[in-house]
Amino acid sequence: MDYALLLSSFDREHGHHSWPRQRLLHECLRWAIRDGTLAPGTRLVATRTLASELGVARNTVLYAYEQLASEGFVVPDRQGTVVAQLAPTGTGRKTAPVPQAGLSRRARNLRHVSNSASDGAPFVPGVPDLASFPLALWRRLLDRAWRGLDPAQLNYSDPAGEPALRAAIADHLRASRGVVCEAAQVFITDGSQSSLDICARACADEGDVVWIENPGYGGALAAFRGAGLIIEGIDVDGEGMAPTAQDWRTRRPRLIYATPSHQYPVGTVLSLARRMALIDGARAAGALIVEDDYDSEFRHDGPPLAAMQGLAPDAPVLYCGTFSKTMFPGLRIGFLVVPPELAPQLAAMRAQSAAGGRVAEQLALAEFLTSGQFALHLRRIRRLYRQRRDALVAALDRHLGRIADVHGASAGMHLSLRFADAALVDVAIVERARGEGIVVNALSTHAVQGATAWNGLMLGYAQVPAERMEELVKRLAAVIHLAAYESKQKW
Numbered sequence: 458m459d460y461a462l463l464l465s466s467f468d469r470e471h472g473h474h475s476w477p478r479q480r481l482l483h484e485c486l487r488w489a490i491r492d493g494t495l496a497p498g499t500r501l502v503a504t505r506t507l508a509s510e511l512g513v514a515r516n517t518v519l520y521a522y523e524q525l526a527s528e529g530f531v532v533p534d535r536q537g538t539v540v541a542q543l544a545p546t547g548t549g550r551k552t553a554p555v556p557q558a559g560l561s562r563r564a565r566n567l568r569h570v571s572n573s574a575s576d577g578a579p580f581v582p583g584v585p586d587l588a589s590f591p592l593a594l595w596r597r598l599l600d601r602a603w604r605g606l607d608p609a610q611l612n613y614s615d616p617a618g619e620p621a622l623r624a625a626i627a628d629h630l631r632a633s634r635g636v637v638c639e640a641a642q643v644f645i646t647d648g649s650q651s652s653l654d655i656c657a658r659a660c661a662d663e664g665d666v667v668w669i670e671n672p673g674y675g676g677a678l679a680a681f682r683g684a685g686l687i688i689e690g691i692d693v694d695g696e697g698m699a700p701t702a703q704d705w706r707t708r709r710p711r712l713i714y715a716t717p718s719h720q721y722p723v724g725t726v727l728s729l730a731r732r733m734a735l736i737d738g739a740r741a742a743g744a745l746i747v748e749d750d751y752d753s754e755f756r757h758d759g760p761p762l763a764a765m766q767g768l769a770p771d772a773p774v775l776y777c778g779t780f781s782k783t784m785f786p787g788l789r790i791g792f793l794v795v796p797p798e799l800a801p802q803l804a805a806m807r808a809q810s811a812a813g814g815r816v817a818e819q820l821a822l823a824e825f826l827t828s829g830q831f832a833l834h835l836r837r838i839r840r841l842y843r844q845r846r847d848a849l850v851a852a853l854d855r856h857l858g859r860i861a862d863v864h865g866a867s868a869g870m871h872l873s874l875r876f877a878d879a880a881l882v883d884v885a886i887v888e889r890a891r892g893e894g895i896v897v898n899a900l901s902t903h904a905v906q907g908a909t910a911w912n913g914l915m916l917g918y919a920q921v922p923a924e925r926m927e928e929l930v931k932r933l934a935a936v937i938h939l940a941a942y943e944s945k946q947k948w
Contacts, residue, residue, distance in 0.1 A: 460502065461511055463489060478513050483521040490530050490540055497542040501531065578896035579929050582722070582871040582917035583782070589838055590785050594830060598821035606817060614813035617804050618645025618792075622819040625826040626778075626792050634753065635763035636776060638794045644803060645819065648791040649751055650676050652777040655793060656712065656747050657684035659806055660775065665711035670698050672903035672911050674721045674749065677714045686712070690906030693720055695864075697727030698735070705738055713739055713746045717765050718753035722903045722915045724865010724873050732765050739773050746774045752782045752869040754835055757843045759867075766794065780822070782870060782919075783835060790815075790822060838919075842870060848923035849916065852930035860941060861913060870919035873900060876912050880944035881937070883912050889936045895929060 467485040476484070489495040501507075504522060508515040522538050525531040531538050617623065623643040630636035630643075646652045653676060661667065663685030669677055671690030681688060689708045691700045697720050713735065717727035727735075739746050748765050756762065766774040779791035795803055825831045850866050853874065860881075866872040876883065883899035890897055898915035901908070921929065 458495070458499075458502070460507055463494070464511065479517040479520040482511070482513070482517060483524045486521055486525060487528070487530055490525070495540050497540050499540040500536070501538040501540070503537060578894060579921050579925070580916045580918065580933075581896045581920070582898055582915050584917055584920045585782055585785065585870065586838065586841060586920050587785055589841060591830070591834060595821070595825070598824050599817060602817040602820040602824070605820070610816050614816050616807040616811040616813045618643070618813070619816060619819040619823065621823040622826075623792075625823040627794075629826050629831070630764075630776075630778070630794065633761065634750065635767040636794060637767045638776075639797070642794050642797055642800050644793045644795065644807065646791045646793055647789050648781055649749065649777055649779045650680065652779075652791050652793040653677055653680035653714075653747065653749070654683070655803075655807075656745075656775050656777070657681050657686060659803055660745050660799075661686055661711045666708060667712040667714060668698075668700065668704075668708070668710045669714045669905045670716065670720060671905040671907075672722055672900055672909045673714070673905045674716065675903065677747075677749070678905055681712070681714070688906060690904070692910070693723055693725065695725055696731055697725045698731065700735070700738065705742065709742050710739075710744045713744055714749065715746060715765075716749045716751065718750055718756075718762055719865060719869035721749070721751065722871070722873060722898065722900055723911055724867075724869060724871065726762065726865075726867065727765075732768060736765065736769050736772050736774075744773065746772075747777065748774050749777045751777075751779055753778075754783050755839055755842050755870060756868045757839075757846055757866070771796065783831075783838075788818070788822075790818065842919050845918045845921060845923045845926070846872070848926040849918045849921070849930065852926045856930050856934035857937060860937060871915055871917040873911070874914045874916060875900070876937075878941055878944070879912065881912065881940055883914055886914065886937055886940050889940065890933055893932050893936060895933055895936075897933070 464482065464485050467488055468481060471484075471488075486495070486501075495501075501522065502510070504515055504518040508518045511518075522531065522533075526533055526538070530541055532541050533539075620640065622645060624640040626643050627636075627638050627640045630638060644655075646655065657667070657680045661681075661684065665686050666689055667681045667686045668689050668691045669681065670693050672693065673690070678688065689704075689710065691698050691704060693699065697717060698715050715727065715735065717732055719726065735746060738744075746765065750764055753761060753764070764774075764776060766772055766776040773796065775796075776794040777791065778794075780788050781791070846866055849872070850863055853861070853863055857874065860878060861874045861876050864873045864875055883901050887897055887899045900911040900913045900915055903909070903911075903915075918926075
């Protein structure tokens with residue numbers, strides 16, 4: 458073994474020129490042992506000999522050997538120093554491959570999702586008009602909440618949420634959404650994704666079946682896969698989620714995830730007949746429906762539809778809501794309403810798995826709701842979003858009326874554009890549109906299981922001024938028409 462060459466190679470590869478010689482030698486020898494270059498059982502050269510070979514003081518070599526011995530890398534004996542029996546970690550010796558530590562199979566199976574919501578580009582779905590939020594009022598409410606806190610409220614708070622906010626949300630939901638609940642059934646969460654994680658882990662066991670709309674919401678897919686549930690996609694048509702009698706017989710669910718007020722991503726509204734059938738089917742199967750009411754406050758054609766949760770006495774529904782769309786995403790406050798018989802058990806679970814906090818934000822939100830300012834804010838942005846929806850639909854009809862159909866424009870903050878020509882590839886059009894500064898989602902990428910019959914685009918309009926719709930749709934239409942022309946040329 459040429460120790461001088463070994464030391465020179467280590468120094469050159471790792472670039473530790475500023476280290477003292479004794480540390481450099483110690484690190485070099487340890488690296489060689491861990492790498493397998495100095496194999497177990499190898500007898501190290503005598504300290505005097507190595508010091509002479511390297512041109513260093515003997516104490517430098519003694520320090521390195523003593524450090525290696527204290528760490529268990531070498532073992533001194535009467536005849537010198539021997540490399541201990543350690544399994545090499547590098548490539549110096551051939552070893553049988555072993556599984557590497559890292560992500561679980563559940564995590565590795567999660568779908569990659571681009572975080573386009575923060576791009577600020579036109580038509581990004583799920584982004585409210587942040588400039589319309591009454592920020593000055595919110596600052597005053599926060600300031601008042603902080604000034605009203607006493608030292609005890611700086612401690613961990615109730616993991617279920619501040620009682621004042623739970624009561625305010627219960628009152629709001631009874632009046633505006635027809636939800637049948639009391640404050641004790643309301644649990645404050647960090648948003649929709651947090652609520653879905655709670656539903657998946659509290660109300661189903663690993664290996665249970667969950668139904669998800671196909672195409673559907675990727676966040677729900679991630680939550681349920683992360684909990685080890687078996688995903689079954691239920692196709693969506695013009696009336697929403699459409700399970701068949703065979704689905705109920707052969708794919709019996711434990712949980713059913715649905716977005717009945719404005720299906721994500723297609724935008725259809727689940728008909729009343731199907732809502733009642735889904736409730737009856739869930740009861741018969743012993744399942745719970747996870748109703749994600751993410752943007753139901755924005756109903757553009759007629760009054761808001763009542764939530765499924767309140768359609769039937771004791772409906773087996775877990776009702777999820779969020780303030781990310783009605784206020785702003787950075788607030789990170791959502792809520793979960795559970796059946797009364799589940800509330801005590803969920804409260805016990807939250808007490809063990811969640812630490813309450815953000816008391817001032819919750820108290821400010823409670824005042825925002827009870828003072829009537831939230832309702833006033835909703836009325837203003839409903840009018841604004843309706844104007845933007847109207848401008849977008851009109852522009853789409855003018856420029857793409859013969860090539861695509863609009864779905865889901867009656868509610869929410871986005872609509873979908875379904876291509877009439879199957880030769881158009883929505884994923885390719887999304888990439889071309891991004892080159893024009895327009896960010897849209899491809900409906901086909903929201904397939905939960907296998908393929909989906911929905912081929913088209915998802916367009917968010919809440920953050921796009923009405924006066925810009927014509928110009929933006931023209932640019933998008935140019936991309937789509939070019940793709941349609943090229944697809945015909947191939948034939």
